[in-house]
Amino acid sequence: MRQALRAGRTGDKRRRMTEPAPAAPGLPARLTVEQYFALVDQGILEENDRVELLEGVVVAMAPENVWHANGVRWVARALTTAVGTRAYVNQQHCFIAGAFSVPEPDVAVLPGVMEDYLTHHPSQAHLVVEVSDSSLSQDRLTKAGIYAAAGIPEYWIVSRRGEHVQVSTAPIESERRYAMVRIARRGETISLSALPDVSVRVDDLLPPQA
Numbered sequence: 066m067r068q069a070l071r072a073g074r075t076g077d078k079r080r081r082m083t084e085p086a087p088a089a090p091g092l093p094a095r096l097t098v099e100q101y102f103a104l105v106d107q108g109i110l111e112e113n114d115r116v117e118l119l120e121g122v123v124v125a126m127a128p129e130n131v132w133h134a135n136g137v138r139w140v141a142r143a144l145t146t147a148v149g150t151r152a153y154v155n156q157q158h159c160f161i162a163g164a165f166s167v168p169e170p171d172v173a174v175l176p177g178v179m180e181d182y183l184t185h186h187p188s189q190a191h192l193v194v195e196v197s198d199s200s201l202s203q204d205r206l207t208k209a210g211i212y213a214a215a216g217i218p219e220y221w222i223v224s225r226r227g228e229h230v231q232v233s234t235a236p237i238e239s240e241r242r243y244a245m246v247r248i249a250r251r252g253e254t255i256s257l258s259a260l261p262d263v264s265v266r267v268d269d270l271l272p273p274q275a
Contacts, residue, residue: 095121097164119207121165127199133171135272136196136223140172143269144194151260152191153179161188162215168208171196174257191259194221201226209233210241218259223270230267234258 092109093100101118104110115126137156145154153175159167167186174192175182193212195204204222212220213236220243222231229250233243235258249255249267256264 095165096123097121098161098167101167117159117169118165118167119203119211126169130198132225132272133196133198136198136225136270137171139272140194140196140223140270143265144172144174144192147263147265148174148260151263153177153181155182155187159186160190160193161186162211162217166211166215168211170194174260188215190217192219192221192257193217194223196223198225205231209243212236213243214238214241219257221255221270228271230255230270 096104096118098118101123104123105112110116110123115128116123117126118124141154141156148154155173155175157169157171158173160170160173162168170190170193172194173187173190175187175190195208197204201222201224209220213233216236216238218234218236220233222233224231227248229248231246232249232255233246235244236242237244251268251271253267254264255267
């Protein structure tokens, strides 16, 4: 459900945070994954609505600014080059993260090949990446908990603020957190925990400053 914004949606793109989307009358307070996808069939949501399901709540995504768009491209290119045929690198599509969450990670390194996902959304990943500008707090708190609880072995936040990558590994699913969190900066290299022969330079993940 991540497409171009509808005409007329404006605002300060760098300051606007994600927020709960307006609720339709009669919907349960907490939606399951199945109920969320049914909203399209019911005409409550449209395919191009910029929303995702986080902990049972339909959340509106912030408008995409140029830095974020470039960041997604940089990350996708770097990971695609590094991973090669070992896995499939996916961009900005639904990911099933438990019974109540369907985030749309900016980039995800998925097991297998693209054809493995013709009939279903992925629910496992070697790595998920969020490119963070205005959404930093949500990426560090809400989404980190969702991905840890889903058992995703590694989660990166490519952050504009401070120009670094927050690398989270060793998920503790029952506690909804990662046991190991570190900051990687320009000049450093990150190796994927699930694919230890794959490494990426931080400089290749961060778009150059304009």
